Amino acid sequence: MEYTKVRSADNVSTVTQFILLGFSDLPNLQGFLFGMFSIVYLIILVGNSFIIVITTLDPALQKPMYFFLANFSSLEICYVSVTLPRILFNIGTQNRSISKVACATQTCFFLMLGATECFLLAVMSYDRFVAICNPLQYPLVMNPIKCTQLAAGSWLGGMPFQLGQTCQIFSLHFCNSNQINHFFCDLPPILKLACGDTFVNELSVYLVTILIATVPFMLILASYTRIIATILKLPTATGRAKAFSTCSSHLLVVFLFFGSATVTYLRPKSTHSPGTDKLFSLFYTIVTPMFNPLIYSLRNKDVIAALQKLLLRKSCHVRVY
Template sequence: MTRHNLTTVGYFILLGFSDLPKLQGILFVIFLSIYISILIGNGLLIFLTKIDPGLQTPMYFFLGNFSFLEICYTSVTLPRMLADLWTQKRTISFLACAVQTFFFCIFAVAESLLLAVMAYDRYVAICKPLYYPLIMNHKVCVQLVVASWMLGVPVLIQQTYQIFSLNFCGPNKINHVFCDGPPLFKLACGDTHKIEVSTYLITYVFALIPFLLIIASYVKVITTILKLPSTTGRSKAFSTCFSHLMVVGLFYGSGSIVYLQPKSSHSKGFVKILALIYTTVTSMFNPLIYSLRNKDVIAALRKLLQK
């Protein structure tokens, strides 16, 4: 009888930065600039890894896929936020909110897994160089990329279904910049404890296990590098690994601040800013990190500019 008395929410309102009405135009220009830089930077990396013969290696195959993933990841949230800033409507349908939540989670999980795959590639290249062409052949590389994209899909379909099967009967204003599990739980009627626990558990599994694999890979990599007799060899090996470690640090560092800090320490505005950093900072700096510290990418870019 209680269920029949509940009114079902048909749409949500993403409040975003509505509390800063005078800054809507400035915020639109800032986030549009960020999105364009992400598209151009990552798109250029994808293009270079496809056309340049010197970049036809497993390392750059993974980098090209990672850049494509970065574009997909930010395209789930930034275009919608730009539209809200431009039109000031801020409404999102129940179905669109569910789709945004699902793809945001899918791409976040895929990014975490692909970073682990890239760390494994560096481990094989430096610790087992003689077996590298055999282990990291094209078929294996494709399988690892497909696994990174698809591994979380069944779990996240079920989890998204559980989140949006909750009763949303009261306020429909999401005090966030995009649809995500934690802000939606605050709007649900009834007990959400079990779903919240399962959501955070899935987050920890898909974030912690790849992170531990990355750490284990780089412990062995650094140990092997330090044993190299040549100073030049050590410098080159450290250079190829450092770029990846910077991206790992940005992704897991900003993500852990968003999801692992105590709820009591969260302020509404601070959470929004952290969420934007988490979803855009890695994507924006990824091309810069890999191009500025990578001689092969710089050489390929020079060839392209000369043509």
């Protein structure tokens, strides 16, 4: 593969094209990986689309909780579409080159949507906090205007930070190599290729990660501390079980996403290894979005009831004709 570079003004060779090594170290598994990732992508698209459709059509699911869940499912489709089609293209064509502009664009959208996921998970925990801890005020606090504002803030909140961080990282010179030992353009493997001292850039990544990920995670923990304390005070076991069931799915998704993402972005650059980075990245880029529809649908009685109603309606419609 040709190493594409240009000569900059300060006489340093600067990479203008990258090579995404991805899973090239597994030459005998390329066909299997292509098939597996294709199936996973299809599962993610169908599963999350199902959540969007069912929460939109069923009147019983016209609640703030399911409004945010529909937003979350839309986000997951966008999130995986930033990385998975490129992975499939690279494996299918065995052409792993990507221009610097395309790489920066992928990184920017990936980071912005990742920030949206952090904020949206925090908003969903706030929704559960109000519903369980202040049920009488819930319709007033979580009114349609407030829900729309919270959703819009989640989608737009991380854009300035992540756009600025992307511009900062890709304005560096990349002279060590043009081979990214990853399956998409992520910050840790890209920083490894930069010339000179990248301490300021690493510090910037840590600070933005703390702001975008750690702060929402702490708000989620604070919300659930209050939620659990309130649930334990409920007089009946049935009431406690019902309250826990509305929160357990969200908590599972929170720990899957934040756990793997935090380990990736808050470790020092010297401790990063390609294998570990790929493993953790697979969790928060592909595995979590794949399991989210299953987690939310199979563990939610309202969604199951809505699905049964939808299937029953279709069955009756078929019998009529």
